[in-house]
Amino acid sequence: MIHLPKTSRLMASAALGALMLTAVPAAAEEKPAAASAAASAAKPELGTFGFDLSGMDKSVQPGDDFYAYANGTWAKNTEIPADKSNFGMFTVLADLSQTRTQEILEAARTDPNSMIGRAYAAYLDAATVEAKGLAPIEPWLNQIRTVDKAGLARLLAEADRNGVRHFFGGYVGQDDKNPDVYIYTMFQGGIGMPDRDFYLKENERNTRLQAAYLKHLENVLTLVGEANAAARAQAIYDFEKQIATVHWDKNDSSDATKVYNKMTIAELAAAAPGFDWQTFIRGIGVKEDSLLVSQPSAFTGEAKLLAEAPIGVIRDLLIVRSLDGFSDVLPDAVAQEAFSFYGTALSGTPQMQERWKRAVDFTTNNMGEAVGQDYVARYFPPETKAAMDQLVRNVLAAMGDRIDGLSWMQPETKVKAKKKLANFTTKIGYPDRWKDYSKLEIKADDLFGNALRSNQFAHDDNISRLGGPIRRWEWGMTPMTVNAYANFGMNEIVFPAAILQPPFFDPHADPAINYGGIGAVIGHEISHHFDDQGAKYDETGKLADWWTPADVAAFEAAGKALVAQYDAYEVLPGEKLDGTFTLGENIGDLAGLTVAYEAYKKSLGGKEAPVLDGLTGDQRFFLGWAQVWRRNYREQNLSQRITTDPHAPSIQRTWVSRNLDPWYKAFQVKPGQKLYLTPEERVRIW
Ligand SMILES: [Zn+2]
Incomplete structure (x- = not known):
């Protein structure tokens, strides 16, 4: 388990890694995402517009259980593989990363000069491991x-x-x-x-x-x-x-x-x-x-x-x-x-997991950036980076508008919040300065030694930071990681290459789906810098008091309402969610979805979105959000997460939409339905 300091991730589990700096101006010009321009060029990977309609369960009212409405048939028909504790969209992409990495390593394995090839080969050599005992x-x-x-x-x-x-x-x-x-x-x-x-x-x-x-x-x-x-x-x-x-x-x-x-x-x-x-x-x-x-x-x-x-x-x-x-x-x-x-x-x-999968994971965990260079060359098209850059600008601009429009924040604090937003660093895809592994010795016949020396290398590298300049180029995830994170001290948001794929992002999908998917992910990471912990850091990444007491009081009151909403969710019989423990992530989801929705609307440039397969643009936006959270858990895994995972489970993450007014209109959600909240009960923070 690797401790990622002062960062908040999109979901649990990650590896340590290390660039590029793309400072994104807050007042970025509004433009429709590049995604929309490409939308008609080719077929999306899922369905006709980027959403898998066959996974829905239309016998469920969206206002009763939006997760089941959007994903119920998928959930019913999807089995968790025997080597997994849970399975969903994140896992599908993680499996893809694993298979692609295997191809890279199989090729490297035949080259005695390849460090990653030797690491992989040593792991696969189970006979030698057994013989050494x-x-x-x-x-x-x-x-x-x-x-x-x-x-x-x-x-x-x-x-x-x-x-x-x-x-x-x-x-x-x-x-x-x-x-x-x-x-x-x-x-x-x-x-x-x-x-x-x-x-x-x-x-x-x-x-x-x-x-x-x-x-x-x-x-x-x-x-x-x-x-x-x-x-x-x-x-x-x-x-x-x-x-x-x-x-x-x-x-x-x-x-x-x-x-x-x-x-x-x-x-x-x-x-x-x-x-x-x-x-x-x-x-x-x-x-x-x-x-x-x-x-x-x-x-x-x-x-x-x-x-x-x-x-x-x-x-x-x-x-x-x-x-x-x-x-x-x-x-x-x-x-x-x-x-x-x-x-x-x-x-x-x-x-x-089968041995080859573990061999891939071992190599990725210990020398991920050495693998990552090959991975991005093969699997990360430059167009994706360009389209993502534009999407991030649009979501950041929408966040700026939201801050301007807040009724509870003092004007002087808004100025500082906008300054913080303007200071964000966005990292997309992969580091542009790769970690140097030349001091790490990897042998084709010494798996234990490889593991030990990798740990020592990581330790020495970490300690060598002391007394030196801040390594702003470093990444905390590899390009193959299906996740994203916000790092408070760096005031940055980071999106590895592997999450920039369907169902999160598809250049050929309808923009509503992309905004509900990767747009909300971008919004989530931006919002972490304004969640219950992230908001304590100023525009330089410093833990400081930069809010007025009135701001703090209003923010904490809204946070309390969100804590109560999530405290009430019974995930398993007798096992309730901890609204305090999950607050930062829930603020990330709530603000992230809100700001992604605004960015989507702005991207339409005042025009009405087309109706596709009988679904409006707003409906597709929320369905896109629900789709990325398709995930089945084993009961033990779900129970363990209540205690160890700061993220709410996928069902409850999907339900955050119940706090957004447009969701009610899009699906005609009415009083009496299970997810219905009166307008006063809906939590609005950012
Ligand atoms: Zn998060």
């Missing part, structure tokens, strides 16, 4: 087995560099209050399940997961030949539960103000006695004295727990974390064991 990881495990309390800080620093998760996480990122300077930021760690709630929240599902996790701990210890595994597994579990108790919850941990705690190493040592912070932080390679500690009380609690715990429990926990972290590059028995908990128990996925 656990030998490649034994030297590291032996370091863990012999560590004492005095050597722990040094060992954890090494674990950090090796990519083994332990009690504290960290990365070098921009200093929120001084965004021209990098700083080392630390966050709580030490638990093997994804969130403290899995240990502490009492319910039937968590009881089952806790038992499965305990069994997993035991199985891993057994696999590496440790005696007395059951009792030792219980001791690890009890220790992790204590750690979970001192952890901050996910809402506090996502609050940019609360997690900004600058301290010196000496101050941290005084606040969190019991652990050798100086040795640990210097061991990581940090030479600066100042750092940011995200959850200070958790650090105090964890340091105390580490001081009190028997060294044996700490060793055992690190052994399990090491095996789980490298499970994918060790013999199949280890990989299957990790998958049985993290894949099956936690996410409901019956089986692991």
Whole structure:
């Protein structure tokens, strides 16, 4: 799991990567998107105008369940593949990226001079992996087995560099209050399940997961030949539960103000006695004295727990974390064991991906930009970049108009908000300065070593940011990623090549579909910079107070109404959505769809949109929005997301349309229908 600092993504899951700078003026000239000009030139990929009508369920009233109306037949007829926890439009494109990357890697594999070819070949060579057994990881495990309390800080620093998760996480990122300077930021760690709630929240599902996790701990210890595994597994579990108790919850941990705690190493040592912070932080390679500690009380609690715990429990926990972290590059028995908990128990996925898919993912995750150069040359037409650039300008211009028209924002704040918008950097497709992997050694017969050296390379690269200029060219996703993100410190919005495809964007589709798809995605990322966290950052990317108290009060009141709306959604029987945890994403969806709609209307230049297959332009716009959210989940995956995913599930994301007046008119939604809100109940923020 890679931590993307201070960014908000379109959906969960992403990889780390690194350009182009396209500053987009806020007052961009209004023009219809290039998409509309091309619309009649060739056939769209889906249906006759870019929407798959056969996936609708017209027996459902749109006002009762807009998701089911637009997507019900698709949902009923679509099975989730055995190697997936969920399946939808994002997955269809992710599969396409995977297949295309496979073609690139199959070609590279025959070239001994190709780094990505060797990485892929080493992964596919399962026989060599099995023959080596656990030998490649034994030297590291032996370091863990012999560590004492005095050597722990040094060992954890090494674990950090090796990519083994332990009690504290960290990365070098921009200093929120001084965004021209990098700083080392630390966050709580030490638990093997994804969130403290899995240990502490009492319910039937968590009881089952806790038992499965305990069994997993035991199985891993057994696999590496440790005696007395059951009792030792219980001791690890009890220790992790204590750690979970001192952890901050996910809402506090996502609050940019609360997690900004600058301290010196000496101050941290005084606040969190019991652990050798100086040795640990210097061991990581940090030479600066100042750092940011995200959850200070958790650090105090964890340091105390580490001081009190028997060294044996700490060793055992690190052994399990090491095996789980490298499970994918060790013999199949280890990989299957990790998958049985993290894949099956936690996410409901019956089986692991085939080896070639995992080989593609491994290469993409560790040297994604080396693959990305080939990918964009083959699969990203320059016209897409040009059309996207125009769409972004149109949506940004619409956002500017929305800000001008806000009734709740003070005029002086509007000036600043417009300035922030004018300062946006937009990145489209791929970086124009690629990451240099020449220092990374990849061998065709050493999969474990490749994984270890890749982790060390990524760590060293991250630490080397300290003291240097901000690397504004870097990307946090690869071109093959089907996602998008907003980065607050950089004041940027980023759209990788792979999301700029149908159903999100099709140069041959009706503009209404493109505005409802990629237009709303653009709006979503723009709006993140004005969501409950993003709005705290000014036009330079600095965490600062730039609003008047009246603005803050009005914004928070509107936010509260949206929190209540999402709090009320029962996703699974007895399992409700957390409106606070998902607020930033829900503001992104609400404002994003609103601003995309305005941009669509403006693109028509005052003319009425044509009726296609009996559907008006407005109807098609909202159907385009609903279509990108087609997704079926396994129950376990959906349940896990309620606790770990800041995004609402696809059904509820689609329903955000109930806050937009034009949706009511387009589908004749009436009082008494399930999604109906009175005009006063509809939440309007941006
Ligand atoms: Zn988002």
